[in-house]
Amino acid sequence: MSLTVFxxxxxxxxxxxMAEAVGLDLDVLFGPAGxxxxxxxxGERPSLFFSANMDHARAVETLDDYAPARxxxxxxxxxxxxxxxxxCGDALAAMLAQENRLGTSTPGADPGGDYAFSVFDRAEAILPGSxxxxxxxALPLVGGSLHGKDGPGRSPVPGLFEAGKVDLFLGYRTSALDVVRSVEGLAMVELPPALAVEAIYGVVALRGDPVVAKALALLDSLPATEALEQCGFMRCDGA
Incomplete structure (x- = not known):
């Protein structure tokens, strides 16, 4: 029996x-965490909820059915x-250039958009008015809607570049690695320390279900965390 996961x-x-590494069968709905x-x-009750920020995970943990977020x-x-x-090699200058159309995820609905706007807040200290x-x-072109249970699927971001809708995108480094590999003519630059924003991901599990508890333990195991790191993520303990 597969576990329902958001x-x-x-x-x-x-x-x-991660699931393949530990032999788990997950029925996953992927979408904007918000x-x-x-x-x-x-009222929906997935066995596990994985959020791209801790705010949404902590909001779900307040519901009686869920254990504390991790x-x-x-x-x-x-x-x-x-x-x-x-x-130009300067991330802020490139984003501010009038000719460059800048895509982001949708703030509020998708943590990726919230993180992008946090970068804009940091930019203000570097260049007032920025x-x-x-x-x-900023063009919030992704993360504003759900598209159903269609498996892992493909990020919508490559399509934005292929359709000529954006010149730049401010998003997750893990996603950027895949997009740059899949679309010809793209490159990636790291944000300087003054602009850098880290995204802390969290997970919430239904309480009192031994099957769910076992699944979460497997996803915390070394084979699963190694699979996570191979996809470009870092463990929270910095190991």
């Missing part, structure tokens, strides 16, 4: 790899896009 879309590669949280609050992994943001848009300029030009 998971942040940015785990669409890592979570199946929208998945809303479905849980409205930190799962660390991701971080980076900037990626057309090589010519990144030629926060509002970046917020005004």
């Amino acid at each position: 998971s942040a879309g940015s785990l669409r590669k890592a979570l199946p790899a 929208l998945l949280r809303r479905r849980i609050e409205e 930190e799962l992994a660390v991701n971080r943001l980076c900037l990626f896009g057309r090589r010519e848009a990144l030629e 926060r509002e300029r970046l917020r005004a030009k």
Whole structure:
């Protein structure tokens, strides 16, 4: 019997790899963590909920059916896009350039968008006025809706570049690695320390179910965490 799981879309590669490493059968709905949280609050009860931030995980843990949230992994943001848009080598200058269309996930619905706007907040300390300029030009093109249980699937971000809708995207480094490999002509730059934002992922499990507890223990095991790291994530303990 498979376990029903709600998971942040940015785990669409890592979570199946973790499950395969420990022999788990998971029936996963991938999507923006904020929208998945809303479905849980409205009454749905997945066995496990994986969020791309701890805020949504902690909100779900307040429900009587769920155990306390646990930190799962660390991701971080980076900037990626057309090589010519990144030629200056300065992430902030590239994002602010008028000719560069900047894509993000949708704030509120998707933690990826919230993290991107946190980068904009940090930019204000470097260049006054940049926060509002970046917020005004950011295009929240992904993470605003759910698309059903279609397995791991493919990130929608490559399609944005293939369709010529964006020049740059501010998103997770794990996703950027896959997008840059899959779309010709793209490159990636790390954010400087003054702009860097880390994403702490969390997991919440139904309480009182031994099958769910065993599944969570397997996902915490060494084979699963090694699969997670192979997908570009870091463990929260820094190991």
